[in-house]
Amino acid sequence: MYIMKHYTLITLSIMGLLFSSCTVVRQDMVGVKTKFGKVKPRTLEPGLYSINPFTTKMLTLPARSINMELKIDLPSKEGLTISSDISILYRIKKEDAAEILKNVGYGYEKTLILPVFRSASADVCARFFAKDMHSGERSVIENKIQERMKELLDKRGFLIEAVLLKSISLPARVSKAIEQKLAAEQDAMRMQFVLQREQQEAKRKRIEAEGIKDFQKIISNGLTKEVLQMRSIEVMKELVRSGNSKVIITNGKTPLFLDDK
Known part of the structure; x- marks a missing residue:
């Protein structure tokens, strides 16, 4: 009985060792x-x-893409401080996992990625005006920060997939100036549309007037003395056939019609 228990204990120990x-x-x-x-x-x-x-x-270590989010103040070319929410999409190169653990450790976001981003973003954003971050230049800024981070982190085992400026908070006076500029541009575009429409309408009226003029010119050239006399005769014939009573006064050339009523 003692031997059986002894063997059972050894078996359980071996199984536990195998599982561990x-x-x-x-x-x-x-x-x-x-x-x-x-x-x-x-x-x-x-x-x-x-x-x-x-x-x-x-x-x-995670082999998937990681979204590192942070809120940071960025400098502008004119010396303003711009608050922005940032997303850094990156992943670890699998083949460099051992080197990352050996040289940086688990705290690589705080130790390596964040300092590199701060340096790259400050260097890039200082070349652009604050208004550029609210315009089509935003994508240019994002790409330049990403390229700068790639230069510094690619050899350290990190692949930077994207840098996204998700929201930009400009100083109040700058935001107001941008809004006023956009409103002025919209007013100018609206006025340009009105002017184009009026020019098109004026052109249409000129074409219409020229058409009427040409029509009248054609008619005038076709109304010879003989044609007018023939038309007068035709009109008098129609009047004669009419059942209504008419008084016709004529000098033999041009008739004048009076209704007896």
């Missing part, structure tokens, strides 16, 4: 082993791995 020597790297992660605190150079893909729990430890 297995670790899982999740689907969206990569793993790196450390032995006696020393980082191994190999990056491990998601899956089940066996380790010696007494000497080895499995460290994991």
Whole structure:
């Protein structure tokens, strides 16, 4: 009985040791082993791995895209301070996971990415006016910050996918000036539309007047003395056939018609 219990205890100990020597790297992660605190150079893909729990430890890093959000004050070319909400989309290069843990550690966002972003954004934004951050230049600013961060972080094992200026808060006087400028531009565009419409209408009237003039000219050229005399005769014939009583006064050339009523 004692031997049976002894074997059972040994079996449970072995099973516990086996289970404790297995670790899982999740689907969206990569793993790196450390032995006696020393980082191994190999990056491990998601899956089940066996380790010696007494000497080895499995460290994991996210392999997916990460959205790092922060609120920061940015300088402008004219010396203003612009408040902005920023999103930095980045991910770790899998093959560099061991080097990241070895040289930077888990606090890479605070230790490396954020300082690099602050430096790059200050350098880029200082070349643009505050109004540019509310115009089509915003995408140019984003791309330049991203390019600058790539130069500094690519060799450190980080891929910067995008830098997004999600919201910009300008000083009140600058915002008011921009709004007034936009309103003036809209008024100018509206006035230009009105002028174009009036010019088109004037052109239409000129064409219409020229058409009437040409029509009258054609008619006038066609109304010869013989034609007018013929038309007079035709009109008198029609009057004769009419049942109404008419008084016709004529000099033989041009008739004048009087209704007897």
